[in-house]
Amino acid sequence: MSRPRPLVPRGDPADSVRVVGEFGVISRVLARSGTAAAAEVGPGDDAAVLRAPDQRVVVTTDVLVEGRHFRRDWSSAEDVGHKAAAANLADVAAMGATTTALVVGLACPPDTPTSWLEGVATGLADECAPMGAAVVGGDTVAAAADSAGVVLSVTALGDLGGRAPVLRSGARPGDVVALAGRLGWSAAGLAVLRRGFASPLAVVTAHRRPTPPYAAGPAAADAGATAMCDVSDGLVADAGHLARDSGVLIDLDRAALEQACLEPVGPLQQVGSALGVDPMAWVLSGGEDHALLATFPRKAILPEGWVPIGTVRPGKRGAGVRVNGEAAEEALRAVGAERGGHVHFG
Amino acid sequence: MSRPRPLVPRGDPADSVRVVGEFGVISRVLARSGTAAAAEVGPGDDAAVLRAPDQRVVVTTDVLVEGRHFRRDWSSAEDVGHKAAAANLADVAAMGATTTALVVGLACPPDTPTSWLEGVATGLADECAPMGAAVVGGDTVAAAADSAGVVLSVTALGDLGGRAPVLRSGARPGDVVALAGRLGWSAAGLAVLRRGFASPLAVVTAHRRPTPPYAAGPAAADAGATAMCDVSDGLVADAGHLARDSGVLIDLDRAALEQACLEPVGPLQQVGSALGVDPMAWVLSGGEDHALLATFPRKAILPEGWVPIGTVRPGKRGAGVRVNGEAAEEALRAVGAERGGHVHFG
Numbered sequence: 001m002s003r004p005r006p007l008v009p010r011g012d013p014a015d016s017v018r019v020v021g022e023f024g025v026i027s028r029v030l031a032r033s034g035t036a037a038a039a040e041v042g043p044g045d046d047a048a049v050l051r052a053p054d055q056r057v058v059v060t061t062d063v064l065v066e067g068r069h070f071r072r073d074w075s076s077a078e079d080v081g082h083k084a085a086a087a088n089l090a091d092v093a094a095m096g097a098t099t100t101a102l103v104v105g106l107a108c109p110p111d112t113p114t115s116w117l118e119g120v121a122t123g124l125a126d127e128c129a130p131m132g133a134a135v136v137g138g139d140t141v142a143a144a145a146d147s148a149g150v151v152l153s154v155t156a157l158g159d160l161g162g163r164a165p166v167l168r169s170g171a172r173p174g175d176v177v178a179l180a181g182r183l184g185w186s187a188a189g190l191a192v193l194r195r196g197f198a199s200p201l202a203v204v205t206a207h208r209r210p211t212p213p214y215a216a217g218p219a220a221a222d223a224g225a226t227a228m229c230d231v232s233d234g235l236v237a238d239a240g241h242l243a244r245d246s247g248v249l250i251d252l253d254r255a256a257l258e259q260a261c262l263e264p265v266g267p268l269q270q271v272g273s274a275l276g277v278d279p280m281a282w283v284l285s286g287g288e289d290h291a292l293l294a295t296f297p298r299k300a301i302l303p304e305g306w307v308p309i310g311t312v313r314p315g316k317r318g319a320g321v322r323v324n325g326e327a328a329e330e331a332l333r334a335v336g337a338e339r340g341g342h343v344h345f346g
Numbered sequence: 347m348s349r350p351r352p353l354v355p356r357g358d359p360a361d362s363v364r365v366v367g368e369f370g371v372i373s374r375v376l377a378r379s380g381t382a383a384a385a386e387v388g389p390g391d392d393a394a395v396l397r398a399p400d401q402r403v404v405v406t407t408d409v410l411v412e413g414r415h416f417r418r419d420w421s422s423a424e425d426v427g428h429k430a431a432a433a434n435l436a437d438v439a440a441m442g443a444t445t446t447a448l449v450v451g452l453a454c455p456p457d458t459p460t461s462w463l464e465g466v467a468t469g470l471a472d473e474c475a476p477m478g479a480a481v482v483g484g485d486t487v488a489a490a491a492d493s494a495g496v497v498l499s500v501t502a503l504g505d506l507g508g509r510a511p512v513l514r515s516g517a518r519p520g521d522v523v524a525l526a527g528r529l530g531w532s533a534a535g536l537a538v539l540r541r542g543f544a545s546p547l548a549v550v551t552a553h554r555r556p557t558p559p560y561a562a563g564p565a566a567a568d569a570g571a572t573a574m575c576d577v578s579d580g581l582v583a584d585a586g587h588l589a590r591d592s593g594v595l596i597d598l599d600r601a602a603l604e605q606a607c608l609e610p611v612g613p614l615q616q617v618g619s620a621l622g623v624d625p626m627a628w629v630l631s632g633g634e635d636h637a638l639l640a641t642f643p644r645k646a647i648l649p650e651g652w653v654p655i656g657t658v659r660p661g662k663r664g665a666g667v668r669v670n671g672e673a674a675e676e677a678l679r680a681v682g683a684e685r686g687g688h689v690h691f692g
Contacts, residue, residue, distance in 0.1 A: 059447070068490060105407050105409040245391075
């Protein structure tokens, strides 16, 4: 993995983590965190205490590494906060739950400006606020002086509100495969940024601040979804996880996917034309939009925002994913997306 | 902060994170994680689901940075896992709760041996297992190729079992200040390691694998503790947090502290003599043993493992900490511990 281009200047040395100190950073950052509706004890003690009326708690964690998941010259501090929160909130949604709180671990070079950390805190808070969630705890430490960048580790807690969690392992032959949210926009935005451009803004913004369809997760659970996951590694890769864990084959319908993801004609085609890329490559293999992928019984009524994109067929474990009955690897190769995995820089 | 000495060789390049890949690492690591008694859904899905019969959940997070909180030539991978877990389990105990599960975020250089990560996972699992807890989720990512080291971010969830959480803000004038667990052992062990020695093993082991008195936390809550915290930044510093948050003055009794921490004569005096350090410096300012510090009503019966070390007196917010009525800063200076804060390398 090559080192990204030099980062933007790191700001006023008098306002760095080194000078302000860890305790100063924590209090500044938490002052921006808002209040979690579920918090009985908020930040500032040894631990937070959250109400969990459901008597169960959903928990997930994601790590973002500077130079790998974000670049400070491509994304603002607020963008990084939004993105880090979104990755976790989408995981909670993919269980059929709603996020109640975040805790944040942050290791940063001593010369990181505290204003940058405040921006991250603002982004985290703003992404959580619509669902009543907030950061309830954290640990900010200075990394080694020669460390390559910021490491941001976010853990989200969520509440199922009485729903059964929707696992990856429940898909059954005959189920409908459905999608909520966008695919390929973040990957297209990344492709634009890598060429040194900053437009079209729609895809660049999608890369900087994904907008997962959080409410679609609990709605899918209520509608009887048999399996669900978020698309963070790319559609083919994540459909492969569902197929493996459920012991089925997932057959994606290319026409339905095109209709769901490429109609009406929009920025994916525009960027594809400009860069000589088949936009279906981004749809099939781009991660980080955090769409939700689920399977529903054939007679289920898909909730708002969900569209059918395929069918579950019988298959042994490892049978994998097909596109119009053809091995997904072939479909990926045909559109120039060589790997099934997640498109990231590195 | 100076760069630590060169780390030990990073092992067989064919067994590195770069080669095995993130998914391979995750599955290898989780295979060592044991099973959390509270887990309804364990690792491997978008999120884990934990039972929370108390209808509340305690949550805390701590970040450990290589070269700052541990060194691979001073601590084994298992040691690092134990230490990372202990820091979090002690925070949960300091609320009066018991840890039910951990989630782990890990950013590591691509050449990190997977066997090292497996060792960390084993250490985490072994530290949690006695209380029925385990790692239920995680995210392992390769950091930038030139990153300085491993960043390990651990989040612990805990259950209060019907107890009211014990905050830092509840100490009242007249309360007894009490201690459970050891002070200064980790700092003495660190001092030994910094001089290039590896004995006495008792303090070196205390630095590598702290042994916080987890059960003393819930026991203190049951006995009516009015305030509690874990000692991670040093006794004077953490007593200062209690004093500030409770709006009181904490007066430590030096004779009681000596009796609690330096009798019978043991390795602290032995190391102090060898290095020309007053062992009381480590007792007053050494962190990372994760002892528990609490205040109890004067008539409370201290549970097993708790010993009185001082008295809560009236004080305005910020009144701080005294030792035998003298400002703690003076006491620190007298024993050669210039700073009230936590002793760490860096």
